[in-house]
Amino acid sequence: MRAYVMTAYGNVQDVVRLLDLPDPVPGADEVVCDIKAAALNPIDQKTIAGDLKQVIRYDLPHTIGFDASGTVRAVGSNVTAFRPGDEVFVRASRETIGTFAERIALPQSFFARKPAALTHVEAASLPLVGLTTVQGLVDRARAKAGQRILIHAGSGGVGTFAIQYAKALGLHVTTTTSSRNAEFVRTLGADTVIAYDKEDYLTQPGDYDIVFDTLGGAFTLDAFKVARRGGSVVSIVGPPDRQFADQVGANPLIRLVMWFMARRVFAASRETGVAYYRFLTESDGAQLAGIARLVDEGRIKPVIDRVFPFEGLPAAFAHLGTGRAKGKVVLSMT
Template identity: 35%
Template sequence: MKAIVCDKYGSPDVLELKEIEKPLPTENQVLVKIHSSSMNFGNLVLLKGKPFLARFVFGLTKPKYSIPGGDIAGTVEAVGKDVKLFQAGDEVFGDLSGCGWGGFAEYVTVPECALALKPTNISFEEAAATPMAGVTALQGLRDKGKIKAGQKVLIYGASGGVGTFAVQIAKSFGAEITGVCSTRNLEILRSIGADYIIDYKKEDFTQEEGVYDLILGVNGSNSIFAYKRVLKQNGNFVHVGGSESQYFQTLFLGPFISMTGGKKISNLLQRANPKDLNYVKELLETGKVKPIIDKRYKLSEVTEAFKYFQEGHAQGKVVITI
């Protein structure tokens, strides 16, 4: 089979399209013929080995997982004898980040807990765009952010992969959503139901005080003290992604601020799990959430896909068609 292989940390140019052995499922694994995959921030970490702390998970001197790609959608080709939930021919989607990655390939073997049945009302590309970004948005809003109906929620970086899911998921909880994006992305936020939109190139939202119950920081480089200023008392700021300085501020100063100021500052470490994947699946099936796809690339064009994605200006998700 064909697969994208990464044998050393570096730029997208270190990626190679190779012919490798097609995997065989063990007794508790599912063999999936992959139709589509998608790009996520974790793919960049796996490629570059940055921030350095990530290497303690992904491999200290070279990638522990040689085939990148976390999100997949495809068709079950075979199952091991102990698999209960799926059978050959099932259309599935899932997040492989907790079980070895490997989504940028024609086939992959995975434990059944990483998969869910694909909603019939969306395409393979839309399904592949969903798992990691959708579950990240859900966990950030619901688990870390403790979102409630009627709250005022700000999503910074609302037009990207996680951000577009976050706007829609927050709406499904009955919150009032303000999305922050650049001028070119205003229409996307209107199309997915943001109540208010701030163009950060024209307006500085950080000068307000005590406005939001919850802020989800998906992208950007603002100081956490700027976010703290616009939080209401007992409000939550959840760091999902952004600059390294913002990440380390949240990691090291967040706990102190949370203990002393009445406002909670925290990092989100997304954890793939079947319960949350199926929760997002129900949102897809009911039409409350629709994946937004920016660009599509072939498997042979993954290097170009990485170069585009790392610029940080994707409008929704970048999808790889296998």
């Protein structure tokens, strides 16, 4: 099979190669999937660049990619939930990345049946952003109907999903975006839109139950200025929280470094009485199945910015790197 492999850490153009590799063979609890489409995510760029080496270090060369949709090719002896021919979608784990390939073998617990209403390109766009949102808003922040949430960068890959999912939960959604994308995010369900090129969200009414920080930097600390006491700041790019260190099995030295990185956020959390979460997304087929149900009920729709052919991965990464994608960037194998 053909698969993209990072041969070293660095720029995509310099270190990623398309190679011929042996076809995967399923372990007893694994599913082999013929991949029809795979989505790009910013974490892929960070992985290739080596920005996450202190969190997880790969033996190079190594395959890359987290999100995929495709058809079951083969199953292991213990697999009962799937059979060859089933259409599925999946998010690989940090250890098992490799969806920028023609095939992949992953644990059956990572997979769910593809939403019936979607193409493989559409389904491939959902796993990582969907699981990140579910695990942030439900598992951590314990979102409840009627609460108010601020979602930054509503027109981005995570934001476009998070707006729709928050509305499905019954939340009142405020989002930030550029004025040119304001009407677009309203069509996704945003109740209030703050155009950052015309307005300062810090001067708008706050008191949010949840702030979903997709931008990091100053936005992470500023989130505590607009969240209500007893509320939550959920960040996907801010400094690591204490659970983050547990998730990666950090040694004492790395834990100290992580604490130093997050000390100002921890201080803001104590002073404001606002909980802080910065976690690593985990693969979860059951949660993907829940997302699929919402899609098939018409409550969530994928947002695709551009589709590239499999051979166009370098160009796809260049486009993603502009930071201007409205929704997801996807590779199509067909």
